[in-house]
Amino acid sequence: MMMLSPHFLARSVSGLLFLAVAAATSATPEEAFLRGNLAYAEGDYTEAESAYREAAANIRSASLQYNLGNSLARQDRWGEAAFHYLAAHSLDPGLDAARANLLLCAEELGFEESPFPEIREPAALLPRHQWLLAGTAAFWLGLFFLCHRRLLPVHLPFPRLLGFGGLLIALVAAVAVWQYDRFGGWAVLPSAALPLRVAPAADSPAEITLPEGSPVRILQSEGAYVKVRTRDRAEGFLRADEVRPVQDH
Secondary structure: OOOOOOOOOOOOHHHHHHHHHHHHOOOOHHHHHHHHHHHHHOOOHHHHHHHHHHHHOOOOOHHHHHHHHHHHHOOOOHHHHHHHHHHHHHHOOOOHHHHHHHHHHHHHOOOOOOOOOOOOOOHHHOOHHHHHHHHHHHHHHHHHHHHHHHHOOOOOOOHHHHHHHHHHHHHHHHHHHHHHHHHOOEEEOOOOOEEEEOOOOOOOOEEEEEOOOOEEEEEEEEOOEEEEEEOOOOEEEEEHHHOEEHHHO
16 A cells, blocks of 8 residues: 655656756755656655755745655654644545555554544545635525525525535534644654653653554643643643644645
């Protein structure tokens, strides 16, 4: 199930020549992204990672996160790769390759089944920003149809049906946006296994040890620590610098 081809990778000779020119004068995130694709195509996964990280510092893109995950997977850094595949999924739930590669990460990390969360319907039908636009438009259109007689001296057909239909779409959009925002609290332990502490203190005993690649939901911050919950609903504390929420990418 190796699906590690980068998105938007130039495959023609002319495309590679263009990327070589861009690499020589790279100054924008888009050029860094293209430089990463060229390095990946040449098998230089360390350089590809570097270029993708350079681009990711300035833009949010599902394809960029997916390609960065690929460059890490090629280096057998599966925990870090899983983090970026999950970030790609959070930005575009329709990117099936990211979901497929999360299954591959789970297998390589030794999980019996995939522990990674998914954005489900209705949120998965559209990106978050499109749900925001659709919900806002549907809400105001719904109000317009319900109240149009007070605003215009015309009679529109089926105003109540259209009005309540618009409000229903706005409600579905609100649920979808909530799903996205709730998903943003997920994080992945990118590298070594970490102890899940009982209290937010360095000398606190650990209840369990979380393996590399474990997904956790960040519940709240407490100084230098964050309280997290695992997929098995175990709760405890990790250092804030040990875990990164996918919404930051």
